[in-house]
Each structure stands twice: as C-alpha cells, then as structure tokens.
Amino acid sequence: MKRILNLVLGLGLIAGFANPALAGPATIQWDKWGVPHIQADNQEQAMKAFGWAQMEAHGDLILTLYGRARGRAAEYWGEAYIASDTVIRQLGIPARGREWAAALPTDQRRKLDAFVAGMNAYARAHPERIAADKRAVLPIVSADPLMHLQQIVHRTFIAGSTIGMAMKVPLADVSSAKPEALPNGSNGYAIAPSRSADGHAMLLMNPHLPWSDLYTWFEAQLSFPSSNAYGAAEVGMPFLGIAFGEQGGWTHTVNQFDGADLYALTLDGDRYRFDGGWRPLERSVETLKVRGADGRLTDRALVIERSVHGPVIRREGQKGLALRIAGFDCFGMLQQYWDMAAAKDAGEFEAASSRMQMPFFNTVYASRKGSLYYLYGGRFPDRKQGDHAFWGGIIPGDRSEFLWNETLPYSAIPHFRDPPGGFIQNANDPPWATASPAVLDPRDFAAHIAPPEVMDWRAQHSLRQILAGTSISFDDLVAMQRSNRLEFADRILPDLLAAARISGDADVVEAVRVLTSWDHAAHTDSRGTVLFAEWERRMRAHGGNSVYATQWDPNRPLATPAGLADPTMAVRFLAEAAAAVKARYGRIDIAFGEAIRLRRGAHDLPASGGPVHLGSFRATWSSTAPDGKEVVSGGDSFVAIVSFGDRLRASGLLPYGNTSREDSVHAGDQLDLFSNEKLRKIYFYPEEVRENTERTEVIR
Structure with a gap:
C-alpha cells in the first residue's frame, strides 16, 4: 500500500537574500526506488525542495563533505583529517568559495540560497536524523556547496592524481614521476x-x-x-x-584534460630560484583547530607558502613542489x-x-x-x-618559459x-x-x-x-x-592456451581445463574470470605493455595489441595464478559472483560486471572487506538509457541505491537488479510517477 505523507513546512532562508517568490509550495513525490520527483512553480522553489531531498537521503554524508570542503574537518572529527584540511587550505578553497558566493549575480545567488535553505530546514525539522558528530557543521551557508564543488572538480578530478604524485615522488629526482591513476x-x-x-x-x-x-x-x-x-x-x-x-x-x-601542473622548485629558506634570480615566497599563516580524543580543541599553525606558480604543497630541504590548477575562475x-x-x-x-x-x-x-x-x-x-606527456610530469619551476597564465x-x-x-x-x-x-x-x-x-x-x-x-x-x-565480455581475453587467451597445453605442470593443466570452457565474461556464474584476472595482474606487474608480441597500432585499432612476447613466462605466471587462486578460494574455477560480492545495507549478493582494464564495458572493481571478502567498491554507478521519441523512453539503475543511510529500505535496493544484469524503468511522466509514488511531501 502506498503511504502518502503530506508534510507542510514553513521555511525561512538561513543565509543570503530573502525572496518572496519562495512563498509557494513545491511537491516532492518519492517513488518506490527512493527517487524524488520535484515539481514547483519556479526554480527557486524547486531548488529548496532539492536541498531538502538531498539531506533526507544523504544528510550525514553531505555534512561530512561540506566539513572537509571548509578545511575544518580536523576541528570537527579529529587529527585524521589534518592532511585533508592542509591541502584544502593550501588550495585556497574555503576563501575562494566565499568569494564565488559573493560574486554570483543576484538571481543565481537566490537559487543557491534556496538550495541551502532547504538543507537547513530539513536539519531543523529532523535533528534526530543527523548524527551527533555531524551537527557541528550546521548551519550550512551558501558558500558550502561552492567549496564542495571545488573539492570535487578541482581538488579531486583535476588535481587528485597530480597531488598523489607530488606526495610520493622522491624530490631528489623527479624525472620518474607519473600521475597516479584515479578509480574513475x-x-x-x-x-x-x-x-x-x-x-x-x-x-x-x-x-x-x-x-x-x-x-x-x-x-x-x-x-x-x-x-x-x-x-x-x-x-x-x-x-x-x-x-x-x-x-x-x-x-x-x-x-x-591536464589542468594541474607540478613545478619543481629550488629553495633557499624563504626564497626560490626563478629566471636566474631569487624571489621571495609569499607566506601566510592559518590556524588549524584539531579535536582531540577527549573532545578538546588545540590550535596548530599552518604555514602556507606560494611561489608565482601556486601553493607549495611539499618541500624537503632545498627542494619543493608548487601546484598550478586551471579553472579556479x-x-x-x-x-x-x-x-x-x-x-x-x-x-x-x-x-x-x-x-x-x-x-x-x-x-x-x-x-x-x-x-x-x-x-x-x-x-x-x-x-x-x-x-x-611532458606536462603530465614535473615541470622545471626555475624559469618563466613554462609558466602559463x-x-x-x-x-x-x-x-x-x-x-x-x-x-x-x-x-x-x-x-x-x-x-x-x-x-x-x-x-x-x-x-x-x-x-x-x-x-x-x-x-x-x-x-x-x-x-x-x-x-x-x-x-x-x-x-x-550490460556487456561483461572481456576484450582482453578474446584477444590473448588463444595464444596463452596454445602455449600452456604443452605444459605438464598440474596447476597449468587444471587452468587450461578451466579457461578452455570459460565464457570470457564476468557474469555471476562465470568460472575462469578470477583465474584469468589473477594471471593478467601478474603479467601487468612484470612488464606492462611489453608483454605483447605486437603493440597497439592506430592503423589496426581493433586488432592490436596481440600475441604474447614471451609465452614461456606467460605459462609460468599462469601456474602461479592458479596456485594463488586455489590457496585463497580452495579451487581455481570459483564463480566470479562467489568471489566478488555486492554489499550495501542488509544485502549481500553475487557480483557481475568485469574489471575495466580487462575490457569489460560494464564495470566493477573491488576492495577487500574486513572479513577478507572482495566487495565491489566502484564501477557502474548511475546508468540511464534514453530514447528521444515522441514519448521519451528511459531505463536506468543506481546500483547502491539512492541513499547513504544504512537504515533506509533503499540502501542497496537495486543491487539485486545489478547482480542479475537488469535495469529498471525510469518514471518520467506525471502519470508514471503518480502510479509509483510511495509518499509525498509538500515544501513551503
């Protein structure tokens, strides 16, 4: 039975401009998958309802992310966040978020303020739904989403791999530096x-x-x-x-897109080498408040240094790295x-x-x-x-010819x-x-x-x-x-099996049997995927692309790379892979979905969807859970397939569910569909939404 809840709320703006246009109501119809369908007479009403709905589904997560974007996470939750706060402050994200909010034209600011007002209204109306340690972030202000936007786009997507490289490269020799691959x-x-x-x-x-x-x-x-x-x-x-x-x-x-560049600096105290001379580093000091285990706050001075390139995010002795990011305007x-x-x-x-x-x-x-x-x-x-390739490495920071503006x-x-x-x-x-x-x-x-x-x-x-x-x-x-077929297996497995069939090693003989009958895919019941993936991991760690007999050729893009450069080595790694899989799972033909699991809320299901580096179009990757099981931690996220006919047709999926609240019925409620390689109908038209509405809220 549908449960219709009409909740009428009188909301005032928490921050920014008051706007009488917000007096009218907005309606949120939550469908049976926990998706809010928001209808309003104008965009500001819709934005207020959108803020409310996001907090209803993800309140604690949003407050966590906003707290980090402020560069104050260590103040709220302890010293584990000092490194995060340091980078956020070095990049100037909190101050720039406030500057962006102040610079928005009035009509845009009102829409942003309405979004924030809806978030704060939800927190006021439902304090019991906000974790005690997250309430310190309240109230949300209009600069918070803009700080968070920079945290996502600039700090993570644009500069995330570059920052990772900066923290690991030996500063004595930066010539080998390579950006880290991010899981996306x-x-x-x-x-x-x-x-x-x-x-x-x-x-x-x-x-x-x-x-x-x-x-x-x-x-x-x-x-x-x-x-x-x-x-x-x-x-x-x-x-x-x-x-x-x-x-x-x-x-x-x-x-x-490479919009984040690292510059190698030669330092001498508070100055750096540039164009044959020395320039002073700009210095500022900010205070990081850090919450201890006893709840008390202590102050730590954060010295932020900047060269002409940008903030110095790492220095050791006379060497340093400065970071320059595009798009902060x-x-x-x-x-x-x-x-x-x-x-x-x-x-x-x-x-x-x-x-x-x-x-x-x-x-x-x-x-x-x-x-x-x-x-x-x-x-x-x-x-x-x-x-x-040049700009993906570390750039000489001692001359202006490499400085872009x-x-x-x-x-x-x-x-x-x-x-x-x-x-x-x-x-x-x-x-x-x-x-x-x-x-x-x-x-x-x-x-x-x-x-x-x-x-x-x-x-x-x-x-x-x-x-x-x-x-x-x-x-x-x-x-x-939903194609889980592994392009890499189609190309390479025939050569591997041809080389392995002449081996007398017992593990190799068993591996050949498994891989000969394998479907080259990553369905829940595919037997051979785990073994093949373990073999590929060992090959890749040994030689990367050098393991192929023929390298990728732009004139033959769908036929290369091909072949094995060293079949004997490949068979040796197959024996090692078979032994490793047997040691971990007790058998080398374990089904993919038995080895890799889907978990969220009360759900624990067999996974499907293959590793992207093996050529599966439908993606999953996993991490090891505390109980030792491999659990999907990423891959296909929001999926939609749309046909733009006279009447729109759409199917889709959000595998982990439209909420991060573990106590919600929608936590992981689409994992069964994902496991079985199915999509669900997307409700777009009013009659479809009405027929599948679980509850309704009216937001004033």
Whole structure:
C-alpha cells in the first residue's frame, strides 16, 4: 500500500537574500526506488525542495563533505583529517568559495540560497536524523556547496592524481614521476536517428565511479516551468551533473584534460630560484583547530607558502613542489548546468557548454531533433611548448618559459556536431576516436591537449560493438551497456592456451581445463574470470605493455595489441595464478559472483560486471572487506538509457541505491537488479510517477 505523507513546512532562508517568490509550495513525490520527483512553480522553489531531498537521503554524508570542503574537518572529527584540511587550505578553497558566493549575480545567488535553505530546514525539522558528530557543521551557508564543488572538480578530478604524485615522488629526482591513476572512468554513447532502428536519437549515460564519499550520485527529477530534467547530481551539488529531458540529454566521461601542473622548485629558506634570480615566497599563516580524543580543541599553525606558480604543497630541504590548477575562475558553473538542463536543442546546449565553466570532462549529447554534440572539455592552459606527456610530469619551476597564465578559447578545443557516422562514443579514450569515420585530427590542436591516439581494452570493446550496430534498437543499446565480455581475453587467451597445453605442470593443466570452457565474461556464474584476472595482474606487474608480441597500432585499432612476447613466462605466471587462486578460494574455477560480492545495507549478493582494464564495458572493481571478502567498491554507478521519441523512453539503475543511510529500505535496493544484469524503468511522466509514488511531501 502506498503511504502518502503530506508534510507542510514553513521555511525561512538561513543565509543570503530573502525572496518572496519562495512563498509557494513545491511537491516532492518519492517513488518506490527512493527517487524524488520535484515539481514547483519556479526554480527557486524547486531548488529548496532539492536541498531538502538531498539531506533526507544523504544528510550525514553531505555534512561530512561540506566539513572537509571548509578545511575544518580536523576541528570537527579529529587529527585524521589534518592532511585533508592542509591541502584544502593550501588550495585556497574555503576563501575562494566565499568569494564565488559573493560574486554570483543576484538571481543565481537566490537559487543557491534556496538550495541551502532547504538543507537547513530539513536539519531543523529532523535533528534526530543527523548524527551527533555531524551537527557541528550546521548551519550550512551558501558558500558550502561552492567549496564542495571545488573539492570535487578541482581538488579531486583535476588535481587528485597530480597531488598523489607530488606526495610520493622522491624530490631528489623527479624525472620518474607519473600521475597516479584515479578509480574513475565512464562510458557514453549518443546515437543519431540514421543509426537507430526506430529513427529516434538515443543516449547512454554510464559513469564509472567509486560507490562512496564525494563520488556518490543522487538521482532526482526537477520540474518547473522552464525546465523538466531527470538525472543525477553528485551529492551536495545544486544541479544535475548528467541529465535528460524530452528535448535531449547529456552525459560526461572523464577525459585526459591536464589542468594541474607540478613545478619543481629550488629553495633557499624563504626564497626560490626563478629566471636566474631569487624571489621571495609569499607566506601566510592559518590556524588549524584539531579535536582531540577527549573532545578538546588545540590550535596548530599552518604555514602556507606560494611561489608565482601556486601553493607549495611539499618541500624537503632545498627542494619543493608548487601546484598550478586551471579553472579556479569558473564560478559560473551553476548557471551553465541549469541552462544545459533547460536547453531545447543542440544549439542551446552548445551555447551553454561553450562557456566552459565546467573545467573538465568529455560531454556527449543527443537531442530529440536528432542532433549530436561532443566536447572534449577543459580549461586548457595556453602552453607555448611541450606535449601531453611532458606536462603530465614535473615541470622545471626555475624559469618563466613554462609558466602559463591564460587558457585556450572554445574554438581551440576539440568539439563537433553531427558526425557522419551517426554516433559518438567515449570510454575515457582520447577524443580522436569518438566518431568513425574520424572527425577530429590531432594535428589541428595543441600537442598538450590530449595524448596520441591510443585505445585500451574497454575503448576497443566500446568502438567494436557500436560499429557492429547499423540499426540499433533500444534493447540493443541495453545489451551493449550490460556487456561483461572481456576484450582482453578474446584477444590473448588463444595464444596463452596454445602455449600452456604443452605444459605438464598440474596447476597449468587444471587452468587450461578451466579457461578452455570459460565464457570470457564476468557474469555471476562465470568460472575462469578470477583465474584469468589473477594471471593478467601478474603479467601487468612484470612488464606492462611489453608483454605483447605486437603493440597497439592506430592503423589496426581493433586488432592490436596481440600475441604474447614471451609465452614461456606467460605459462609460468599462469601456474602461479592458479596456485594463488586455489590457496585463497580452495579451487581455481570459483564463480566470479562467489568471489566478488555486492554489499550495501542488509544485502549481500553475487557480483557481475568485469574489471575495466580487462575490457569489460560494464564495470566493477573491488576492495577487500574486513572479513577478507572482495566487495565491489566502484564501477557502474548511475546508468540511464534514453530514447528521444515522441514519448521519451528511459531505463536506468543506481546500483547502491539512492541513499547513504544504512537504515533506509533503499540502501542497496537495486543491487539485486545489478547482480542479475537488469535495469529498471525510469518514471518520467506525471502519470508514471503518480502510479509509483510511495509518499509525498509538500515544501513551503
């Protein structure tokens, strides 16, 4: 039986401008999957309800993330957060968040204030739903979402791997430095009517992200007179990050944008070498408050030093590293995304995207009118020399020739509309293969914008399956999205088995038996996936790409790399892998879903979805739980497949559920669908929402 709860709240603005337009109510209809469908007479009402709904589903998580974005987490929760607070303060995120809030035009500020008002109203109305140690973050202020935005986009997506590299590289010799790979990715397809079976454009939205913390998605529908959009926001954000409506939709994938540069400094006390002379470091001192185990606060001085490049994030003796990040002037991001959601066609969508207020991500878009659009997004520094590999390392910081101050205009960044092949695809590969036949030529762009064309196993899987579909139906696109087949196994396993069949080693003989009957996939009942993945891990650790007989060739992108450079070594590693799997699981043919689990709330289910580095289009990765089990910790997150016909059709999934509250019935309530490789219907139209509403709230 549906439970209808009408909750009418009189809310006042906690921060910012009072606005009489907020007097009218907004309605939140929560469907049976815990998705809020918000209807309001104007955007400010909708934003207030959106803030309320996010706190209802993720209150403690949001307060944790906002506390960290303020650079005050150690004050709230102890010394474990000192390193986090230090980086946030060094990057100037708290002060810049306040500056952005003050700089917003009045109409944008009112919408942001409404979002914050809804959050605070929920916390006031339901203090029992806020953990005691999170209440110190209240009240939320309008700068908090903007600080958090910088924490997500700039500190994590743009600079996260660079900061990781900075903290580990030996400063005595930085020549070997390489950015750390972050656990994220994504798939995106846009299909033109010319390539679709029913003549309607289609879109696949399929980000791959960790299933926790600031990567968490919140699924919602926001409807008011100028916009009706369904999609997902990263928790704590006042806009839908990927979304669709009747007129079109977009998704993002992580790209190779390099907007964070590390500069090696030669230091002498409080000065650094630059252009043949010495310059003084700028110094400021901030106070970090740190909560002890007894609850008492102590003050610690945080000295922040800056060179002309940016903050010095690490120094040892006479060596230091300064960090320069592009895009810290993008305070118009909120309005850009609100306008993207309201766009009526590709022209309006491109006009919004071309402002480049989102300094990162590929954008893949499809419209009801049949037009497609792609943007290799980023606030690309205007660098006068060097290629992508050079700028991915550590840059000499002692001369001005490597110091950039401007960013490239939209016209200099890869983008296009309506490719002749009738599709756009991206699986985190460089922009050059997003369409076939190719639309973009690397020679037309600065060498530092993207690496040379290279396609990993998942990117090859992505391009192969879409090229095979000349008349793609909605069901075909669903089948593509859930493909667990491992491209790497299809390419390499025949050579491995041929070499292994002549071995007399008992473990190898058993491994050959298992892998010969294996389905080359990562379904719950696939037997051989765990063994093959363990073999690949050992091969990769030994030699990376050098293990292949033939390296990747851009002239044969879907046939290379191929072969084994050293079959004898490969068989030796197969014996080691078989022994390791048997030692851990008691058998080498353990089913994938028995070894890898899906857990959230009360749910504990067999996993499906393969490792992306083995070429599975449908992604999972795992980490070891306290009980020793491998548990999925990331991969496919929000998924939506949309057909833009006369009546919109959409299916989707948010595997871990639309809440981070472990006591909610929606914690992990979609894991069973994920385990069984199914999607659910997305409720977009009012009658669909009404038929599947569990409860209703009216927010004043």
